[in-house]
Amino acid sequence: MTEMTLDPRQLGTGGLFTAAVPDLASHEAAYGRRPSGWTRSPLLRELEASGLAGRGGAGFPAWRKLAAVGAGRPAVIANGAEGEPLSRKDTALLRQAPHLVLDGLVTAGEAVGASELFLYATAESLPGVGQALAERRDGPRVTLVEAPAAFISGEASAVVNALETGTALPRDKAARIARSGYQGRPTLLHNVETLAHLALVARYGAQWFRSAGTADDPGTRLYSLSGDVPAEWVVEAPGGASLRDVLRLGGAEPSSLAAVLVGGFHGAWVPAEAFDLPLTARGLARYGASPGAGVLLALARGRCGLQASAGIVRYLAESSARQCGPCMFGLPAMATVLERIAAGERAPWLASEAERLAGLVTGRGACHHPDGSARFVRSSLGVFKDEVRAHLAGACTAHHGRV
Amino acid sequence: MSRAQLELHIDFTRCDGRGLCTEILPELLVRDDWGYPVGRGGRDIHVPDGLAGAAQDAVDLCPLQALMLRRVTRS
Amino acid sequence: MNEIFWAFGRASGIVSLGLFTLVLLLGIVSRSGRPLPGLPRFSVALLHRSTSLMALVFLVLHVSTLMLDPHAKLSLANAIVPFTAGWNPFWVGLGTVAFDLVIALVVTGLLRQRIGQRAFRAIHWCAYAMWPFAFAHALGSGTNAVDLWFQAYAWGCAGLVAVGAGWRLSANFAETSRARLGRI
Numbered sequence: 331m332t333e334m335t336l337d338p339r340q341l342g343t344g345g346l347f348t349a350a351v352p353d354l355a356s357h358e359a360a361y362g363r364r365p366s367g368w369t370r371s372p373l374l375r376e377l378e379a380s381g382l383a384g385r386g387g388a389g390f391p392a393w394r395k396l397a398a399v400g401a402g403r404p405a406v407i408a409n410g411a412e413g414e415p416l417s418r419k420d421t422a423l424l425r426q427a428p429h430l431v432l433d434g435l436v437t438a439g440e441a442v443g444a445s446e447l448f449l450y451a452t453a454e455s456l457p458g459v460g461q462a463l464a465e466r467r468d469g470p471r472v473t474l475v476e477a478p479a480a481f482i483s484g485e486a487s488a489v490v491n492a493l494e495t496g497t498a499l500p501r502d503k504a505a506r507i508a509r510s511g512y513q514g515r516p517t518l519l520h521n522v523e524t525l526a527h528l529a530l531v532a533r534y535g536a537q538w539f540r541s542a543g544t545a546d547d548p549g550t551r552l553y554s555l556s557g558d559v560p561a562e563w564v565v566e567a568p569g570g571a572s573l574r575d576v577l578r579l580g581g582a583e584p585s586s587l588a589a590v591l592v593g594g595f596h597g598a599w600v601p602a603e604a605f606d607l608p609l610t611a612r613g614l615a616r617y618g619a620s621p622g623a624g625v626l627l628a629l630a631r632g633r634c635g636l637q638a639s640a641g642i643v644r645y646l647a648e649s650s651a652r653q654c655g656p657c658m659f660g661l662p663a664m665a666t667v668l669e670r671i672a673a674g675e676r677a678p679w680l681a682s683e684a685e686r687l688a689g690l691v692t693g694r695g696a697c698h699h700p701d702g703s704a705r706f707v708r709s710s711l712g713v714f715k716d717e718v719r720a721h722l723a724g725a726c727t728a729h730h731g732r733v
Numbered sequence: 734m735s736r737a738q739l740e741l742h743i744d745f746t747r748c749d750g751r752g753l754c755t756e757i758l759p760e761l762l763v764r765d766d767w768g769y770p771v772g773r774g775g776r777d778i779h780v781p782d783g784l785a786g787a788a789q790d791a792v793d794l795c796p797l798q799a800l801m802l803r804r805v806t807r808s
Numbered sequence: 809m810n811e812i813f814w815a816f817g818r819a820s821g822i823v824s825l826g827l828f829t830l831v832l833l834l835g836i837v838s839r840s841g842r843p844l845p846g847l848p849r850f851s852v853a854l855l856h857r858s859t860s861l862m863a864l865v866f867l868v869l870h871v872s873t874l875m876l877d878p879h880a881k882l883s884l885a886n887a888i889v890p891f892t893a894g895w896n897p898f899w900v901g902l903g904t905v906a907f908d909l910v911i912a913l914v915v916t917g918l919l920r921q922r923i924g925q926r927a928f929r930a931i932h933w934c935a936y937a938m939w940p941f942a943f944a945h946a947l948g949s950g951t952n953a954v955d956l957w958f959q960a961y962a963w964g965c966a967g968l969v970a971v972g973a974g975w976r977l978s979a980n981f982a983e984t985s986r987a988r989l990g991r992i
Contacts, residue, residue, distance in 0.1 A: 502744040504801065654745035655769040659988055663766070690765055693776055696746045747925065750984055751841040753850045768841065768984035794850050796838065798925045 345542065345550040345566055346526050347426055352458060354465045357429035361533060364433040364468065366440065368532055370396070373441040379536035381548040382528065386484070386521030387596070387623040389611060392528060396442065398508035400516035403445035407493070407512070408435045410451030410522040411477035411484030414594045415645075417625045419552035420522050422564040424455040427526060428462035434525025436470045437532045442518055447472045450489050451522070452479055481595075481649035485697045486519050488651075499651045500697035521623070523552055543569030547610040551624055555580040558587065558630035570613070574605040576626065588631045588728075589713060593622030595642050596702025598709035599635065618709055634728035636717050639710035640668040646703040657700040660691035664707050676724050684711055737804045739780040741788050743770060747799035754791040754800060760784060777805075813877040818951060820870040821903075822961070825946050827863035828910075829965040832939050834859060836972045841983040857917070864914055871907060899948030906941035909934050939969055 348360040377393035384390045386409060408431055412420040424431060431449070439447045449459055449472050456474050463472055475493055477483045483498040490511050492498035511517025520528070527549055531539050540548040547569030556562040559582040567576045573592070574584045589601045592609065598619035600607075607613045611620035629638055647661035667684045670677065688704035695701070711718055720727045741761070750768030761778050762770040772778030780788045780802070792800040834856035843849045871887050874880040879895075886893040888908065891901030916923060916931040943966055952958040975981060 500746075502746050504742070504744075655748060655750055655767055656745060656765060659767040660765075690771065694743075694745055694769070694771070695776075696744070749841075751849065752983070753853060756843075756848045756850055767987050790850075793921075794853055796853065798921065 345530065346423060346430060346523070346552065347566060349427055349429070352426055352428055352462065354429055354462070354467075357427070361430070361433075361530070364437065364529065365533055366437075366468070368437050368441050370441045370443075373437070373532065376531055376536050377528065380531045380539040381536075381545075382524065382531060382539065383547070384521055385523035385527070385551065385623065387593070389620055389622065392520065392524055395508065395518060395520065396438065398506065399442050399518045400509045402516060404442045404516040404518055405446045405448065405512040406435060406439045406442065406444045407489060407517065407519040408432075408447075408449040408451075408522050408525050409484055409486075409489055409519055410449065410455055411489065411498075412452065412623075413477075413479070413481045413484040414623060414625055415481070416554060416556045416594060416627055417623055418554045418556075418562070419564045419624055421452065421455050423523055423526060423552065424451055425458050428459045429466070430526040430529050431522045432459070432462060432466065432470065432472065433529035433532075434520070434522075434527070435472065436468065437529060438518060438520065438525065439470070442516075444518075445515070446512070448475055448493055448512075449473070449522075450475045450477050450484075450492065452477050481646070482651055482697060482699055485699070487697060489519060490517060499653060500695075500699070502696040523624075544608065544610075546570055546612055547608070547621075551621060553580070553621070553624040553626050555582065555626050555628070557591075557626075557628035558633065559628045567609075570608045570610055572606050573600060573609055573626075576609060577605070577628070582628060586630055587628050588633065589629045589635060591625075591627035591629070591642075592617075592619040594625035594627075595646055595706060596698070597622055597625065598705060599629075599639075599713040601713050602631075617713065618705060632728055634672065634717065634726055635714040636668070636672040636710065636721060636726075639706070639714070640665065640672040643668045643703065643707060643710075646699070646706070650699060651697075654695040654700070656691045656694040657703075660687055660694075660700060661703055663687050664691070664703065668707065668710070671718060671721050674721050674724055674726060676722060678722050681711060681718055681722060737806050739782070739785055739788070740803055740805050741772070741778040741780050741791070742801040742803060743772070743776050743778070744799045744801065745769070745776065747797045749797050749799075751796050753794050753796065757787050757791040757794065758784060761788075813873045814879060817870055817873040817877055817880070820866045820873065821946065821950065822952070822958070824863055824866040824870055825942055825962065825965055827859060827866060828939060828942055829968055831856060831860045831863050832935060832969060833972045835935060836976050839976070840981055860914065860917070864910060867907060867910060896949050899945055902941050902948065903945035906938050906945060909938035909941065913938065936973070943969075 349356045374393050374396055382392040384392055410420040410424050435447055453476050456476060460474060478498050482488055482500055485500045486507055487501040487503055488498045490507055491501050493512055507517045509516055543549050550566050550568050553565045553567060553576055555565055561581055563580045565576060565580045567579055573590055577584045584605050587602060589599045591597055592600050598617050600614055600617050600619050609621050629635055644665040647665040650657045650661050652658045664687045667680050671680050684707055688707045691700035692704045717727055748769055752764060752768060755762045755764050755770050762772050765771045788802055792802050834852060838852050838856050844852055875882045881894055890904040891897050893900040912931055913935055916928050920928045946962055947953050980986060
């Protein structure tokens, strides 16, 4: 589960992947030059009008983050750590369109009067970004920092910690990083895809951005498609598209699938009967799913959802930074319970024990790793509830018989 | 309407579940399966005025300095 | 008059050894996270603190009366810099080392909230080093060392510390060890 070799190919719908090759000439041929001179208030208004939401997972409105940044030499960080093993879209974006991300970073930096700009990404992505940086004429000073390939390395406080100390572990948050982040300074941290969209909003305006997607989820989004699909692709799709649309766009046949995990390992399962709902937090509210960082994991019909889920919970438990007790002990306990259910142990109390543990770890860590893991466990128990019942009675419906 | 409330914040990166705070504030905290404190509100526990003194004692006595009392304004 | 200083100096030293033994044991109980019968965890912690301050008082009395004593002729420098005393420098010096460690432990204990947990913790480990120095000093320079009752007392303290340290190193030392071993 930790190592996965993907071959992401991009299917652009005309937003983020317009440049034919990653160099500056191609970038400027596709998008024109970066408009300089954006100041804080106008950019804030434009972003608010655009409705751009963060693409790193939490989906927080981009303008609010910008507005929350306190005064006094802020730092701006582009986060491309992408710790989620199934996520490839930030790597794909940094490889194909590094200049778009840098445009967004520099524009955000100008707007807040930043003293320092950082780009934090995996070792795989940094050389390409370094090349792009070298060929730019506006010569921005961007410090490139390598993100370790660990699940929690992209969490906001872990990013600030990595920049300061070289250790990408989350910290307890006594203050918001918008007020006191990198070296105690106000800090703006955006996912690289969010910054790429910001660069386009700064060029073409809010109305243009809203020409793709829906009122609820404007613009386009990147999805990393993996699991039981013919090819593991990174797909750019308009906001508000249904799972069925996105799956088809990625070359997968929706009718062959039983469910899709939406939003990655901290996300939630969406069963086949809901494939036509819009892929938004509102559209998928009854499943507690939201697109998050755009990770989609497909589960084929005939495969046991509980076994897949148990494996993911074990991975999440092993990804704990082991800093916070409830996460360090609660996640392995949850994984064990799920594994026992998946193995077909006839112990009806296991389901309520999983529920209890999920409730126990929620909200009790420095970062949201326990919360996200608990959400995933609850989603697995809910979406596969018939399966849970069958397993606890010693059968597995996916395998048409005993476990 | 907003009002400043006293809140007990647990830094779980420091907490070792020694159990002193749960003895001093049984009204607000219980211990989980591994001994760590559990409050009603996750990491941040609302402290009523009557327990402010006891909460301060818990902060002072925490052997890991994992507790913090702060005033927050909630709208 | 001189005999009083000498006698008081000895007596306060003997009491100090017992009190520091108690402080060490209370510290170990505190670290285990377990309450004592009739004594909740926070009371154990408070008792550890107050006993340590009481032990400090007796230690200061021990050192200062011997500074006033014309036989011992301990100067302030002798009391702080180890192995410089005019009389019995090695065995008195061991006591000086213990005294310096106690000062470090008390100061960092009182400033715990300011200096941060990491520094406090690092210095606090010295408590385990401080006790053997004090014990050796008591046996080596104590003029009662040949008395049977004193031997019994000192080795009794040593036995308690050994039991405490052995428990500290055992697998099920902490109250929560068993629960955290990974069963559900």
